[in-house]
Amino acid sequence: MNEKIRQLLDQMAVLEEDLRQAVREQEAGVLSQIRGKRVEFEASILDAHRRLKTGLFRWVVTYRPQNFITGPVIYSMIVPLVILDLFVSFYQATCFPIYRIAKVRRGDYIVFDRQQLQYLNFVEKFHCTYCAYGNGLIAYVGEIVARTEEYFCPIKHARRVLGRHARYARFLSYGDAADYAARLEKIRTGMEPKDPKA
Numbered sequence: 001m002n003e004k005i006r007q008l009l010d011q012m013a014v015l016e017e018d019l020r021q022a023v024r025e026q027e028a029g030v031l032s033q034i035r036g037k038r039v040e041f042e043a044s045i046l047d048a049h050r051r052l053k054t055g056l057f058r059w060v061v062t063y064r065p066q067n068f069i070t071g072p073v074i075y076s077m078i079v080p081l082v083i084l085d086l087f088v089s090f091y092q093a094t095c096f097p098i099y100r101i102a103k104v105r106r107g108d109y110i111v112f113d114r115q116q117l118q119y120l121n122f123v124e125k126f127h128c129t130y131c132a133y134g135n136g137l138i139a140y141v142g143e144i145v146a147r148t149e150e151y152f153c154p155i156k157h158a159r160r161v162l163g164r165h166a167r168y169a170r171f172l173s174y175g176d177a178a179d180y181a182a183r184l185e186k187i188r189t190g191m192e193p194k195d196p197k198a
Contacts, residue, residue: 009169054121075130081137088141099151102193104143110136147191154187 054062089106096103114120114128146165154171161168172183 012169054124077134078130081134084141085137088144092144096147100188100192101147101151102191104140104147106140109140109143151188151191154184 092103110133112129112132114132115125117125117128120128142165146167149165150167150171154167156168156171156174158174170187172180172187
């Protein structure tokens, strides 16, 4: 990787951290605090949330009919999602230690905190739980697959690829065969967990 690309990647990392900090500052204005896995709102905010909650009967009466009709199709996806979760988690648990790849922390991707929002009724919280699991799982699986790709074949594609993972930017250029084996080993060594037990 040439120096200009390395500098641009470093600048992107700094900008991403600045963006994360700005989002954290904006979210701090919501008058809540995170204590462990629990989000705690000020009493006045909780009261306002409770007043905004749509009752279950009113929610059912005003709910869009197409959402009721497609609900069984959407929720049937839980079966392949759980199977994917089991297989990918088993793969990571068994193979990552052998390859000396740092494991992906599931809790960093699958987060269930919307149930604490008092302005959501039971069904809305159920929907949010399903979406948090599905999207979190796909992100979790994506990171496991990205680390696998980085270990086995960290080579960019010849054509532009949409939806690239964050690790892709540091992959080796397509067709750049000089010292491939040595550079591949350097990438693999850099993936090792900081804690040898991880």
